[in-house]
Amino acid sequence: MNEKNYWQRIRKQQLSRRRLLRAGGRAGLGAAGLALVGCGGDDEQQAVAQQRQQQQHQQAMAQQQDQHQQDQPQAQQQQQDQPQQQQQQEQQQTAAAAPADDARRGGVLRIGSDIGLSTYRAPYLSSSAHIPLYIPFWDTLTKYSPDGLDPQPHLAESWELNDDQTMLQIKLRPGLEFHNGKPLNATEVKRSLEAMDDEGVANNQVKGIMTKYVSAVDVIDDVTLQLHLAWGGTLVYDVLNYAQIHDVDDIPNLDGYSSLNGSGPFKFDPSSYQVDQYAAGERFENFYDPALLDGIEQYQFPDATAMSLALGAGEIDLTNRLPKPDYERFNSDPDFTVVVAPPTLAIWVLGMVIPNENGGHPAFADPKVRQALYRCIDRERVANETFEGLALPKNILWPPFSPGYDEARDRDYFNPEEAARLLEEAGYGPGELTIELGHGGGEANEIAQVIQAGAAEAGINLNIQLYEPAVARDRFLNAKHESYLSSYAFFALHPQTLPVMNFQMRIPNSCAFGPDYYQALIDSFGTAESDAQRNELLEEFNTLLDNEPWIAPIVTRSDIWAWSSKFTGIEFDVLSIPSMQRIHQV
Structure with a gap:
């Protein structure tokens, strides 16, 4: 891996001790979601001990994500629930x-978001963008x-x-x-x-x-x-x-938020609510683990750039959508803590749509063509150029802690020569494929251009087509694309969960992949009676993803959290969801 990559620099200890201590581990979140515990008081020994612990976590997490590590155990998570x-x-x-x-009690944390509570469809999370909005109010x-x-x-x-x-x-x-x-x-x-x-x-x-x-x-x-x-x-x-x-x-009552009788650490104030503008909550004193903050305020902005400006101006204290171009500016400023969230929330993927009544491309009926395009993606280049080292290449879907992770499969697949051979075996002659985007360009367009260059080396003429987001969503949900770029969530859960819940894996799905043997495999997950049977099915699932890919992982999504260094104690779980209880003013 190129050592310009953020995660590789952590593993090689190229981030200075001073920066790590000053930022409270701002650059240290790896796949296991390092908890950021601020130094807070005047006890220098305590601060040094915390910093040392953070560095140890950072090294362990970065090693967990290093695709070349030799001692990675097979991740077979067994919860016995003692x-x-x-x-x-x-x-x-x-x-x-x-x-x-x-x-340490007191203070109000002002949270910026580019999405409002009005778009949250209770009772269950449907978008990672809602994370800062719902975690204060529900548990x-x-x-x-x-x-x-x-x-x-x-x-x-x-x-x-x-x-x-x-x-x-x-x-x-x-x-x-x-x-x-x-x-x-x-x-x-x-x-x-x-x-x-x-x-x-x-x-x-x-x-x-x-x-x-x-x-x-x-x-x-x-x-x-x-x-x-x-x-x-x-x-x-x-x-x-x-x-x-x-x-x-x-x-x-959540339709207009006339009330919100929640279960989380902060109690919603309905009198404060302004649709798509503002909401507030105060500490719920009867919570089993009462928050340290007196309250939170949520401010909505039109986009991430506006939130970044507000953060810099001191109008908000935290955002989970810092634009990538602003990373270095905030990261070098001691008044702010900047963290690239654990690379487990979502990844960028290429979807290859099987021909169907709504769309797709005839060439993708042959698995070898899909295998070929899988090998046209220069993931290292995307991670280090498009995302400036703030993303990790993803050769396979599963993270190292997943029960489905297989180290032997976690290798660099970029190989245009092998792609050309597969295309020849498939009888794919000169022709065109289209990769469709619904993000209006930006990062998606840059990723598409990298894939386009790799495809050209293999003999594929790959066009890039932009659609308005609403049109792209319809094409995605109804398998109308030829191929597409999309963000892909929940991949860090149990592998069996993806073909049940994920729009790109379940049947029917956005790639129109649904042969009878895939449905039979999904059904078998539900009837397996032992861990040994489940492991055999996971191996079968991995083999299917190798031999007949319809989804090609590219890189982790680089969600950048930034907050005022006046606050500390933000703790992330392995899926990049933070806890609010331990946040406090420094």
Whole structure:
């Protein structure tokens, strides 16, 4: 990997100790989502210890993403869900929160966003752009850790799978409340989970896995639920990670936000709400882990550039959409902390659409043509030129901690000569293919030009076509493209989840790939009765992705978070979702 790359520089320790300490680890977030804990006080030894811990995390995370590392173990995540371990985790969280005394309480964090609460379709997340908007107000039963797919306690205190992994028993923390004081008990959690299948809820991706994985929810007592699993195993934690717990009776009020009876660390102030402009919340004192901040404010802007200007002018304190051209300016300014979010939230992919009644291209009916285009993508060049080293090349879909990760497959596939050979074997003569974009140019156009150059070396005349976003979305959802560039989320979840929920993997999908044997493989995931069977199916899935690719991963998406250095304590999980509870003023 080119050492100009952000992640490679971290691994080689080319970021100075002074910058790391001053920024509180601003450049140190790798795949495992380093928690940024500020130095805060006057204790120099504590600051040095924190800095040393950050560097150790940084090195470990960057090594995890290094495609050439020799000692990467096969990532077979096995969650056995020991209640004792969960109690230990909670004790560790409590110990970590111990310094949260009155001296660190106070302050209001002003959050900038280029998307408003009015676009959030309760009750479940459908876009990563909503992350800064919903995490203050709603919480989930569990969240994944900073290191991998092991669930951590949130509203749930403990949980346990039965022996054949077909039933999950969940214990809630005692005494939970919604923001208006209504008991947040097992009955309300059941209602919230089941509301995902209501007709009025958009058919988003999280809804897809809830209705597939969970066949029934039983209430045992006020703090105990049983989830009956249609698909056995640990896949259900993918649902729990994203399913915000709502007061179902209050969901209709979210149309105009006349009220928001949430479950998270901040209580929404309906009197503050201005549609697509402003919203505010104050600390919810009865939360199981009360926030340190007094409150949060959310300001909406027309685009990322406007947010960047507002951040620089001191009008907001945080944004998760810092434009790439502004990275160096803010990163070199000690008044700001800048972090490239863990490269696990989303990736850029090339979709190759099988001929169908709506569109596609006849050449893509032959898997060898799709394999050839896969080998026309210079991922290193895209990462280091288009994204200026702030992205990681993605040779395969899965990150190293995924149960589906295979180190032998994680290699550089860019090889125009091999692509030309595959095209010759497929009988592909002189012709044209079109790659379609719905992002109005920008990064997508630059990526397309790199692919265009690689394709030309292999003998493919690749055209680039721009569409208005609304038109592109229709073409995407209905498999009208010949090929396309898109952002691809949820790839860091369990591999079995993608063909259930992701628009580019499930049947029907945006690439019109849906042979009977693919559907049979998906169905087999649900009937597997042991980890050994599941692992065999994952190997079969990887082989299918190798031999008949319809999606070609390119690079991680470089989401840049930036905030005023007056604040610290932002902690990310492995999927790039931050926690609000430990944020505080320095």
